[in-house]
Amino acid sequence: VLFVTxxxxxxxxxxxxxxxxxGSVPPGGFALLRxxxxxxxxxxxxxxxxxxxxxxxxxQAPFLFPNQVxxxxxxxxEEGIVIGTNSYNKKWVRSCHGRDGTRRVGEEHVICSGTVLGSPRGFKWVNDYFNSIDTSCCSTGGCDQGHFNWMLYTTQWNTTGLTVQFVQNQEGIVNTLAHxxxxxxxxxxxxxxxxPVCHQWDRHKHLLITYVKQLVRDLKHNKSYHFPSLKQNFNTTPSLLHNSK
Incomplete structure (x- = not known):
């Protein structure tokens, strides 16, 4: 399922x-709505x-969904960064939880909110958490990642029976490339x-050039595409939800 405006x-x-x-992009963008x-x-x-x-x-390659039992x-x-030393993530946490909150989770690895695998129960739990907190303390782009990391590192999700697996970068199905x-x-x-999954590839110039050239070639040879609409794809930031039964 692809969410588009x-x-x-x-x-x-x-x-x-x-x-x-x-329809139109909500005032806070897609970050919380997604x-x-x-x-x-x-x-x-x-x-x-x-x-x-x-x-x-x-x-880059097909992948089997890990055993979700x-x-x-x-x-x-994300690769090699912790919350307390990364300006963006530190700002998102500090804006809602102050300096004490930043110190509390500052040594924890940054978890990317842009790629998450889960069960229906897991996604419902995350959405319920977001609905239970005041998100107005942070309104800049990416704030949901600050909330997401705070949730993972401070809430007692394990007491609810929820199970969460943390995966190091370049060790699983996702490779987050910014760093x-x-x-x-x-x-x-x-x-x-x-x-299998490469995220934040556009932070690297050589990948941007390589991938866009390949995409253009693919679009030109696929009659189901409308090539003039390609520009719209790079001006929007929808999210894709890939489901497996």
Missing amino acids: QHNPFCSPSLNVTCRLL WELYAETCVAPYTVCFATDFRDVFF GIDLMVFE VKLKGYPIYNHDGSLS
Whole structure:
């Protein structure tokens, strides 16, 4: 399911993509709204869903969903950064929880809110948490990641029976690239296997050039696309929810 505010060339039956038109972008952007959309979409008969950003994500290889028995959320660390030393994440946490809050979680690894794998129960729990807190303390882009990290590191989710698995970068299905020193393309995990999901690829100029050229070639040879609409795809930031029964 692809959440969009306008026509998108990827909304095509031939690609098996269902698009949900949202209309105008809400005042706070998609950051907080997406958790409600995930919870609404990831329901039975689905047992596991993969929620991901769209604009800055590409897939290098198919992947099998990890065994989700007993796991409600699988979250992915960013490469080599902790909350207290990263200006963006520190700002998002401090704006709502002050300096004491920043010190409390400052040594914890940053968890990216742009790629999350979970069960319907897990996504509902996250959305319920967001609905239970005052989110007005932070209104800049990316604030939901501050709330998300605070939730993961300070709430007693384990007492509710919820299970969360933290995955190091380049160790699972997601490779979050913003702080990774890349040697070239394709992109690999630490064990030498191909990284199935590459997030934040547009932080690297050589990947931006390589991938956009390939995308243009693909679009030109696929009659189901409307090539002039390609520009719209890069001017919007919808989220993609990939479901697996």
